[in-house]
Amino acid sequence: MEDPPRLVASDIDGTLLRDDRTLSPRTAAVLARINAAGTPVVLVTGRPIRWLQMVYEQLAEPLPAICANGAVVYDPVTDQVLRADPLAPELLAEVARRLRAEVPEVSFAVEIVDSRQMRHEAHYPLRWDADLDAIRAVESPEELLAAPAVKLLARAGEQDPDVFVRVVAGALEGLAEATHSSYSGLIEISAAGVTKAAGLAWYAERLGIDERDVLAFGDMPNDVPMLAWAGRAVAVANAHPAVREIAHEVTGPNTEDGVAAYLEKVFGVD
Template sequence: MQSRSRLIATDLDGTLLRSDRSLSPRTAGALDRMLAEGRLVVLVTGRPIRWLHHVYDQIEARPMAICANGAVVYDPVADTVLRADPLAPDLLAEVVRRLRAEVPGVSFAVEITDGRQMRHESTYPIRWDQNPDAVRTFSSPDELHSVPAVKLLARAGEQDPDAFVTLVAAALGGLAEATHSSYSGLVEISAAGVTKAAGLAWLADRHGIGADQVVAFGDMPNDVPMLTWAGRAVAVGNAHPAVRAIADEVTLSNDEDGVAAYLETLSRREAG
């Protein structure tokens, strides 16, 4: 990078957080150090807003967050959504129609009210949620596409995640974005053009920061657009092959505090 980094963008699960979803004291300290040095720290995640308190409870700072793979830009201090790019109801209906025609046994859930609530079909498996009171089954089939959704979630039993996202993307034909951030066969669908890169670029521009001044960390395919956009792309050691292939550097794994290790080195290097 030719200029001093001004923005640190990091994915959460599998990247900043350990496998048990905890944030190590070393990592929390590294983030605090970045903020003390005047850098903007941004959490860029597929998680909905309602899952962020689990992270904020482990750190003293309250970094900005880009949630739902770029669909929501969130200020935790004011508890305010600065920007949202949801799937419109008519678009949701068409996406669902196409996937039901192409994917046997597919079931759906939607993240609504900027990701503060989830609604799902009775056949959709809920494997983990931080706020069960915000989650319920649809009262009717039409509820699936009755209101805008910042993310549509699709499952069809046990699937190879890379093959499944390829199948879904082909069925959508560019109508919406399809990606994945886990190995459980879950595909995450956003409005066309909505990615982690788009959300981060909007926030960076708001602060007068260029892509060449951004260091980004990630581990899964939904991080690829952000890592491709950022001036410096860093994969953690446990990253998906697609992420390692486009990264400028590879640090230690998430369970070895890879983000913290890289930031410690970055701080020393740029101070010199």
């Protein structure tokens, strides 16, 4: 891609944000300049909608977001979901059945209402999500799987995520997508064909932009489909080996404004 990109897409955690989940003023300023100059910027994340506000508070203005690993396309200006591609209840039930047979100790949570709410089994370990109004434990497996979910979350104690995701993907082959975006052993499951690439492709087509004109940044395996799809794929230096392997280029780490440094070079801003 020799010409300047027409769309910039970036993962959030581990890519734009520093390790303390803050956005540097430098990165916020670069994103604002590029967007204001006419090149749209979109966030492409595994995060649910309810986790975006803490990012928007650090940006000059809220940016469109492709959430839940591509299952939800969100317009923060109107607070509207432009597109959602959830797992239907009958599909959730089959996914859960297969995984319980393969990994008896597995526990589940679901992102529902376009990822504005979460429901979880009583023994599912919650981490840093403390939005108690949006999160509730369910009393039965049937209740957990009763509503369409944009993402099913699976944990089974302490697991090597690269090993665990292969187990889950093998059990769900042809039925659903399995990936991970952290080193905590959490596996994220979406409907078949739902990936960051699919969500970004839909958004780019809506803008009339070809994948060859998309510049994308990422750091974890859930970013691989997006980076493989985009015309220019850039990994941050702290990226997972699977991301570095398929990226066209590597920029600095998230702790040193790697995305901002790359964008300043490409767009000639400082």
